[in-house]
Structures are given as C-alpha cells and as structure tokens.
Amino acid sequence: MKKYQMYLIMVVNALLRRKLRMFIALLAVAVGATIISGMVTVYREVPAQMGREFRAYGANLLLLPADGKGTVSEDRLPEVYKSLEGYEVIGHVPFLYERMKINEQPVLTGGTNFEELQKVSPYWQVTGDFPSPESKDILLGSEVAEHLSVKPGQTVFLNTGDSPQDMPFTVSGIVRTGGREEQFAYMNLG
Incomplete structure (x- = not known):
C-alpha cells in the first residue's frame, strides 16, 4: 500500500x-x-x-457668471470639461431664466434643453409630457399650475414684456420634484 x-x-x-x-x-x-x-x-x-x-438628485455642479448677472457662454464648456477630467460627467443642461407673465400672472420662466434635462434630472415626475423640441409647448411647475388653475393640454398666454401681444402656449405637462422647480415654468431654449 x-x-x-x-x-x-x-x-x-x-x-x-x-x-x-x-x-x-x-x-x-x-x-x-x-x-x-x-x-x-x-x-x-x-x-x-x-x-x-x-x-x-440632479446636478451637483452649477456654473454661474462671476458677477452673478448675464450668462455663461457655451464656448467655455470645453474648458470646464477639461477641468473635470477623471470625473463622470453625465451631461450639461443650460437654463436661461426670465421673469414673464403667464395669463397675466408673473412667473419665473426657464428656457432649457428638455432632452438633456431628462438625462441629468431623471427624478422629475411629469404628469403629461416634456415639451417636444421646436414646439410651442410649456412645462409648468406644480405650484404654478395650481396657481393658474391649468392642466396639461390647456392653452396659456405668455407675455415677455417685449411685445404687447400675448403668445399662446400649450401646457404639455406639470412637473413635481419636491423642490424649487415646482415654482417655475419651462420652455424650449432656442
């Protein structure tokens, strides 16, 4: 053995x-x-x-002009991306805010790119739809919609103050985020 x-x-x-x-x-x-x-x-x-x-939770980096007024040029984005090398950047969403009147009520309105916004802020809960590109649609924050008593599909009249005539916009959706976004109206930037 x-x-x-x-x-x-x-x-x-x-x-x-x-x-x-x-x-x-x-x-x-x-x-x-x-x-x-x-x-x-x-x-x-x-x-x-x-x-x-x-x-x-959304954006964790906000770019604002140094003086707090005006806008940040998109020409500066390559410089910003270079400084963020090594970090995962999901995308960027421009916002341009203006005070306007919707149905004769003052509302802070933001112009943005909704396709990019959906990538960066997936937590936005929209009843209805996001406005499609190049449309005359508007997305209202839930507080604004409640104050104006409007629902998706209804028409609102927007006045920028530059023109004596109101422009009709269709409410494509109502957004709920649990944050300040509910106090604004959003439309396509462009």
Whole structure:
C-alpha cells in the first residue's frame, strides 16, 4: 500500500467516525464562503448604487457668471470639461431664466434643453409630457399650475414684456420634484 492510499484511508475513517466534527467543519467553510461572497458583492455594488442615487438628485455642479448677472457662454464648456477630467460627467443642461407673465400672472420662466434635462434630472415626475423640441409647448411647475388653475393640454398666454401681444402656449405637462422647480415654468431654449 502506498503512502497516499494510506493517508486517504485515514482521512475517510476519521470523517466517518467523527461526524459532528465533519459537520461543524463543513458548516464553517460554508459560512466563510457566504461571508466572502457577501463582502465582494458589497464592495462592488455599493459605489455603483451610490452613484446612481446621487445622480437621481440632479446636478451637483452649477456654473454661474462671476458677477452673478448675464450668462455663461457655451464656448467655455470645453474648458470646464477639461477641468473635470477623471470625473463622470453625465451631461450639461443650460437654463436661461426670465421673469414673464403667464395669463397675466408673473412667473419665473426657464428656457432649457428638455432632452438633456431628462438625462441629468431623471427624478422629475411629469404628469403629461416634456415639451417636444421646436414646439410651442410649456412645462409648468406644480405650484404654478395650481396657481393658474391649468392642466396639461390647456392653452396659456405668455407675455415677455417685449411685445404687447400675448403668445399662446400649450401646457404639455406639470412637473413635481419636491423642490424649487415646482415654482417655475419651462420652455424650449432656442
């Protein structure tokens, strides 16, 4: 009989005679493997999940003009992107705010790009639809819509103050965010 055969017989006899010890040893190995598997899963998934959750809260970088007035030129975006190398940039959404009158009521109105906005702010809950590009549609914050007593599909009249004539816009949707966005009206920038 060779050494390895004798060793194998001794191990098998020991396992058969000491069943409780064998069960405890196998249980310890199973618990250890489960703990290691759980730790690896947590190590890999937590950063990805945190990234998704933070992204759901919206913008975490706002660019404003140094003097607080006017606008930031899109020509400066390459410079901004260069300074953000190494960070995950989902996109950028321009906003241009103006005070206007909707149905003779003063409302702060923001012009924006809705396609980019949906990527950057997926948490916006819209009853109805986002305005389509190049449309004469308007998206109202829930507080504005309630104040004006309008619903999606209805027409509102917007006056910029530059023209004596009101311009008709169709309300495409009502937005709820739980934040200040509900106090504004939004339309296509362009």
